[in-house]
Amino acid sequence: MQTNPPVAERLAPAADPMLPVPYRVEGVRSETYDTATLEMRPLASPPLVFQPGQFNMLYLFGSGEVPISISGDPARPTSLVHTLRAVGTVTRGLCALRTGATVGIRGPFGTAWPMAEARGRDVVLVAGGIGLAPLRPAIYHLLANRAQYGRITILYGARSTQDMLFKKELERWRSRLDIEVQVTLDRASTDWQGQVGVVTQLVRRAGFYPPDTIAMTCGPEIMIRFAVRELLGRGVPDEQVFVSLERNMKCAVGFCGHCQFGSDFVCKDGPVFAYPRVETLFGLWEV
Ligand SMILES: Cc1cc2nc3c(=O)[nH]c(=O)nc-3n(C[C@H](O)[C@H](O)[C@H](O)COP(=O)(O)OP(=O)(O)OC[C@H]3O[C@@H](n4cnc5c(N)ncnc54)[C@H](O)[C@@H]3O)c2cc1C
Numbered sequence: 001m002q003t004n005p006p007v008a009e010r011l012a013p014a015a016d017p018m019l020p021v022p023y024r025v026e027g028v029r030s031e032t033y034d035t036a037t038l039e040m041r042p043l044a045s046p047p048l049v050f051q052p053g054q055f056n057m058l059y060l061f062g063s064g065e066v067p068i069s070i071s072g073d074p075a076r077p078t079s080l081v082h083t084l085r086a087v088g089t090v091t092r093g094l095c096a097l098r099t100g101a102t103v104g105i106r107g108p109f110g111t112a113w114p115m116a117e118a119r120g121r122d123v124v125l126v127a128g129g130i131g132l133a134p135l136r137p138a139i140y141h142l143l144a145n146r147a148q149y150g151r152i153t154i155l156y157g158a159r160s161t162q163d164m165l166f167k168k169e170l171e172r173w174r175s176r177l178d179i180e181v182q183v184t185l186d187r188a189s190t191d192w193q194g195q196v197g198v199v200t201q202l203v204r205r206a207g208f209y210p211p212d213t214i215a216m217t218c219g220p221e222i223m224i225r226f227a228v229r230e231l232l233g234r235g236v237p238d239e240q241v242f243v244s245l246e247r248n249m250k251c252a253v254g255f256c257g258h259c260q261f262g263s264d265f266v267c268k269d270g271p272v273f274a275y276p277r278v279e280t281l282f283g284l285w286e287v
């Protein structure tokens with residue numbers, strides 16, 4: 001009698017970008033009350049090599065598939081790291097997984113932060129909320145190759161101390177003398193002695209040379225819009241400002257048209273775009 005092979009074998013690594021590859025959850029770290037970081041390893045495939053800014057499709061068996069940026073270190077591809085906020089059925093299910101669970105992974109997909117273009121220049125990262133996760137691989141890369149870049153500025157805004165991601169890492173980065181890290185919270189509270197206000201205000205005071213700066217920004221779209229305005233106001237040329245966009249996705253390979261805007265597909269021409277290319281897409285969720 002013929003029996004079905006186990007899930008791991010049926011989903012063995014394939015060149016087909018539509019076929020999820022099985023990964024085992026090695027650890028789940030709670031970042032905040034609604035956000036968790038999953039660390040995973042492939043069951044049978046080689047490590048997933050990726051560039052900062054790229055994303056994967058995470059398939060929670062029996063529930064659905066969602067696009068999630070990779071938040072781990074690109075120099076350590078053996079461990080696949082994603083940070084997710086539980087907002088709906090699939091992300092809630094993924095955040096609730098335990099060590100040993102199996103997740104289907106397709107990817108990596110999409111464009112990357114312009115790490116090569118930024119070489120030799122000042123770099124400003126502006127992140128809001130969960131937007132720090134897709135920028136974290138870029139931060140790892142910048143720190144690992146510190147000498148190749150000019151001034152590095154990380155500006156991060158969260159709603160409250162309870163919403164802050166990667167608290168210990170932020171502390172470590174803040175203690176370094178070779179980068180500038182500023183954190184601000186939307187709401188003042190007794191457990192916070194730092195700055196209060198929106199992250200976009202920090203752009204005005206940050207130390208970088210605008211004409212020779214590459215800016216990367218990720219977070220809620222309204223935040224991105226104001227961050228871009230501040231960056232342009234400081235004199236950063238618009239083609240040197242990069243944004244990461246989120247749109248509804250299904251295939252992630254430019255086939256289904258879910259994320260299509262005119263001639264651009266957010267899944268394959270993005271999610272990281274130079275600002276002038278997507279200026280008109282802000283506020284437009286689907287066409
Ligand atoms: C390229 C890309 C990278 C992403 N990276 C990350 C990441 O690193 N971490 C992370 O937590 N999320 C990320 N997201 C968003 C994530 O894909 C969605 O939160 C997820 O698809 C929601 O699926 P769900 O089934 O859990 O919720 P659903 O049931 O689909 O939605 C629940 C609620 O959340 C809202 N929602 C759905 N998608 C989004 C969204 N993209 N932005 C805001 N609200 C939304 C819906 O309108 C609804 O109100 C990314 C999205 C894209 C396109």
Ligand code: FES
Nearest residue numbers: 250252256257267
């Ligand atoms: S998600 Fe299908 S075309 Fe982009």
